[in-house]
Amino acid sequence: MLASKERPPDCLSDLVLDEWRAGEIDDQARVAELEAHVAGCERCRARKEAFDEQARSYLEKKPAFVPPVRARLKHESRRSRRMQLFAVGASALAAAAALALVLRTPEKTPVGGEETGTRLKGGSHVAFFVKRGDRVVKGGPGERLQSGDQLRFTATLERPKHLAILSRDARGVTSVYYPAQPVTTPLPAGADVALENSVELDDVLGEERIYAVFCDAPIAVEELRTALERTGEIPVRQGCTVDRSAFVKEPKP
């Protein structure tokens, strides 16, 4: 009716291959049997190799599961209740930090030349925490946020650098999220250094793109913002790198 059975009766099913690949077959004799079969069966060997390759390729594109903020807030709330039961004191921020979901920047491009100097693992990047009501969680790439959420950025720098964080909302309007001053001052090297001030999200819905610009020299922030608004891109500048990411703004339920 729907499809004919294609697998020869002696060949391994996808279910068996998946269980084997996931390390769920405890019986070593059975594992040896599977290995022997795959070694002598072209179809199963090719299928297993294809699964391995598909998994590698998939995880390159989607390396981690990032639950939406709403779910994490709920989860965090449950965790906090459990913590109270066991009388364990911990701030929401510390609990959120335990989530260890760093805003990994999917697109990182050197602007106007190679970056020099020793890089920390992962290079310079920013992350952010989201405050909704009295709950705080760490944000992730492609995050679904709400109008009224407050964002607080952190920066990881392998050496002192200038940093500007700008955004471009769904209407193409640009804003400066960091710094508050017109020209940047260098930030010290360090991991997850909290930046001053937080940002409250407005009610423009849709995708908002975030640009974190790291430079060796001071950045004239307003100049950068108008260039972004005019061209939709950060202008090329020697000695700078740009981390791009995005989140989606949704209405409050």
Place this chain on the structure above:
Amino acid sequence: MVSTENTLDALYRTHAPSVFRRARRLLGSDAEAQEVVQDVFLSLFERPEQYAGKSKLTTFLYSAGTHACLNRIRDAKNRLRLLRERAAGDPEAKSDVGLTPEKLSLLHRMLERMPEELARAAVYYYVDDLSHDEVARLLGCSRRQVGNLLKRVEEWGRAQELQHASQ
């Protein structure tokens, strides 16, 4: 039971590719398959107690992934989107399972109205190409019951074809 996010992350890296592969094969769409992965792991994140650790996680995820795919096929808006995506593609192009877009559409038309138990058995047997024993393990029933379910799937399919032809 999946109790921590670190654990969930490790499980994601081990299992998400196979959840995606099955969903993509059944739905014929990368974007929809990715939504299924998100649904399945979000559900585990929100309600870790649903996986009690009594079966292998792969078994649990075959079941959860199938359920999520069937929901998407039955959702009218998603169905239309899947149809449009297939209409835009090459009609002779085959998916990973060897189904042309036309056959995939036929499969979806049947699954969207088929009773849940039959639909699950049909997916495991016809799409995943599993044996009666394996379908029985996934459904938690006997091999004989699987035979009966598949017989009912065939009867149901024939009745639908007849109904379709008479319209």
